[in-house]
Amino acid sequence: xxxxxxxxxxxxxxxxxxxxxxxxxxxxxxxxxxxxxxxxxxxxxxxxxxxxxxxxxxxxxxxxxxxxxxxxxxxxxxxxxxxxxxxxxxxxxxxxxxxxxxxxxxxxxxxxxxxxxxxxxxxxxxxxxxxxxxxxxxxxxxxxxxxxxxxxxxxxxxxxxxxxxxxxxxxxxxxxxxxxxxxxxxxxxxxxxxxxxxxxxxxxxxxxxxxxxxxxxxxxxxxxxxxxxxxxxxxxxxxxxxxxxxxxxxxxxxxxxxxxxxxxxxxxxxxxxxxxxxxxxxxxxxxxx
Amino acid sequence: xxxxxxxxxxxxxxxxxxxxxxxxxxxxxxxxxxxxxxxxxxxxxxxxxxxxxxxxxxxxxxxxxxxxxxxxxxxxxxxxxxxxxxxxxxxxxxxxxxxxxxxxxxxxxxxxxxxxxxxxxxxxxxxxxxxxxxxxxxxxxxxxxxxxxxxxxxxxxxxxxxxxxxxxxxxxxxxxxxxxxxxxxxxxxxxxxxxxxxxxxxxxxxxxxxxxxxxxxxxxxxxxxxxxxxxxxxxxxxxxxxxxxxxxxxxxxxxxxxxxxxxxxxxxxx
Numbered sequence: 001x002x003x004x005x006x007x008x009x010x011x012x013x014x015x016x017x018x019x020x021x022x023x024x025x026x027x028x029x030x031x032x033x034x035x036x037x038x039x040x041x042x043x044x045x046x047x048x049x050x051x052x053x054x055x056x057x058x059x060x061x062x063x064x065x066x067x068x069x070x071x072x073x074x075x076x077x078x079x080x081x082x083x084x085x086x087x088x089x090x091x092x093x094x095x096x097x098x099x100x101x102x103x104x105x106x107x108x109x110x111x112x113x114x115x116x117x118x119x120x121x122x123x124x125x126x127x128x129x130x131x132x133x134x135x136x137x138x139x140x141x142x143x144x145x146x147x148x149x150x151x152x153x154x155x156x157x158x159x160x161x162x163x164x165x166x167x168x169x170x171x172x173x174x175x176x177x178x179x180x181x182x183x184x185x186x187x188x189x190x191x192x193x194x195x196x197x198x199x200x201x202x203x204x205x206x207x208x209x210x211x212x213x214x215x216x217x218x219x220x221x222x223x224x225x226x227x228x229x230x231x232x233x234x235x236x237x238x239x240x241x242x243x244x245x246x247x248x249x250x251x252x253x254x255x256x257x258x259x260x261x262x263x264x265x266x267x268x269x270x271x272x273x274x275x276x277x278x279x280x281x282x283x284x285x286x287x288x289x
Numbered sequence: 290x291x292x293x294x295x296x297x298x299x300x301x302x303x304x305x306x307x308x309x310x311x312x313x314x315x316x317x318x319x320x321x322x323x324x325x326x327x328x329x330x331x332x333x334x335x336x337x338x339x340x341x342x343x344x345x346x347x348x349x350x351x352x353x354x355x356x357x358x359x360x361x362x363x364x365x366x367x368x369x370x371x372x373x374x375x376x377x378x379x380x381x382x383x384x385x386x387x388x389x390x391x392x393x394x395x396x397x398x399x400x401x402x403x404x405x406x407x408x409x410x411x412x413x414x415x416x417x418x419x420x421x422x423x424x425x426x427x428x429x430x431x432x433x434x435x436x437x438x439x440x441x442x443x444x445x446x447x448x449x450x451x452x453x454x455x456x457x458x459x460x461x462x463x464x465x466x467x468x469x470x471x472x473x474x475x476x477x478x479x480x481x482x483x484x485x486x487x488x489x490x491x492x493x494x495x496x497x498x499x500x501x502x503x504x505x506x507x508x509x510x511x512x513x514x515x516x517x518x519x520x521x522x523x524x525x526x527x528x529x530x531x532x533x534x535x536x537x538x539x540x541x542x543x544x545x546x547x548x549x550x551x552x553x554x555x556x557x558x559x
Contacts, residue, residue, distance in 0.1 A: 039390060161408045164400060167390040174357050174379050175404045175456075222436060224391045 027235025029151035034214025054112030079191030147196035208258035219272025309370025317364035340502035343512040382464035401455030423454035513537035
């Protein structure tokens with residue numbers, strides 16, 4: 001009975017196995033990025049960038065129809081362009097990064113929706129916005145796995161640089177020549193994950209798998225070295241749970257995965273040992289000195 | 290284990306290059322073409338202990354920022370014999386350190402080794418010894434595991450000094466190092482600065498406390514956007530010079546407009 005719910009769907013159906021692999025790959029690399037987004041006080045930047053990707057994917061769609069390479073390439077170009085433009089605008093104008101990002105992504109979103117509606121039905125728009133995790137083909141899987149691998153490798157190599165750029169950017173600029181490039185590199189990774197994620201979960205839902213496990217993990221530990229793997233594990237488990245739930249009830253898969261992550265987040269919000277609500281109820285006696 | 294570590298000589302061996310003189314040549318610094326330091330010439334000799342004094346808005350912090358390589362000159366240049374702008378240790382007045390970042394004191398201080406280890410290299414085992422020694426030197430032993438967000442203002446300043454020790458650079462730039470800390474902390478850290486000077490490092494410190502400059506720094510630069518005086522501290526910080534600096538800085542606000550018109554073409558009126 002239990003096996004029927006939790007194992008059989010994946011054993012019997014290839015599309016379920018593909019969905020699992022794709023969404024777990026995205027969770028493993030996306031969630032650690034989410035932790036850094038939170039630490040850099042850029043929690044909403046992921047959301048903004050996901051909107052920014054839309055016109056690029058739409059142009060790809062207009063040119064080549066529902067084609068993975070074309071939409072991926074288009075989304076990637078649009079996302080990187082806007083991440084880069086935001087970085088430049090915040091450096092060289094008086095607008096701060098959040099204001100620049102908001103301006104760019106709003107224009108980009110309006111452009112994207114206009115482009116999509118020029119050709120094609122609302123069904124196509126729904127696909128771009130919400131993805132289809134149970135329809136992942138080989139190319140999409142390779143893209144997801146490749147992006148995940150690349151992201152984790154880059155995070156490992158640039159870990160100290162990223163920590164320093166978040167903790168004490170002036171120190172990084174003063175001691176190292178690569179300091180200036182780190183914010184761009186980081187945003188590029190976020191864009192890469194969002195673009196890979198929109199096939200599985202859609203542009204909007206992909207952000208959920210990046211932010212929710214990260215926010216939940218932050219509530220359990222104050223140590224960064226523990227937060228990163230914990231967030232990835234939470235993301236992977238939520239991807240699995242969401243797929244199981246979706247398979248049982250027929251709920252759409254993308255939202256099911258994000259809702260699973262949402263449940264973990266709310267549980268963490270209450271019970272989290274490092275900042276949850278329950279911690280406030282029974283304060284422990286203070287120490288001697 | 291602490292004992293054994295302390296057995297290692299407390300004065301750290303110089304791994305950094307011997308500092309050469311730093312020459313300021315007709316240096317003009319500023320933001321958006323508004324000069325904050327105007328046509329400054331001078332030499333910071335190797336091993337110099339130089340206090341930089343002057344009224345608010347005199348360009349002291351701007352000068353330090355340029356010495357740290359964080360600000361490109363509007364005119365003139367900085368000549369360094371041996372070592373580049375990254376071969377200095379710099380303590381800004383207002384750090385943009387995110388104190389809520391989840392990192393403990395030991396790791397925070399260990400980041401001072403970044404330049405030696407490289408951003409990608411691993412931090413070697415002997416760096417751990419260096420970090421422990423630095424924390425002991427600033428009186429923060431026992432707090433290694435504490436997140437930096439839980440440190441008091443004085444403790445954080447000590448932690449930043451520990452990071453400077455770990456950086457182990459021949460040139461050390463300090464911007465208002467005793468700004469908001471109590472006397473005990475200030476005198477501890479001043480002792481550390483004296484050690485650095487005795488070891489032959491160059492120390493350039495922006496100071497508001499003129500008595501402190503007189504006590505601890507043989508050389509002083511009195512700055513009011515331009516050089517009022519630069520030399521032995523006793524001869525620099527005279528009542529006449531100080532009055533002149535005050536008058537200068539008051540006068541500047543009035544002719545700011547005129548100066549701008551002069552400089553709309555290009556700043557190179559050298």
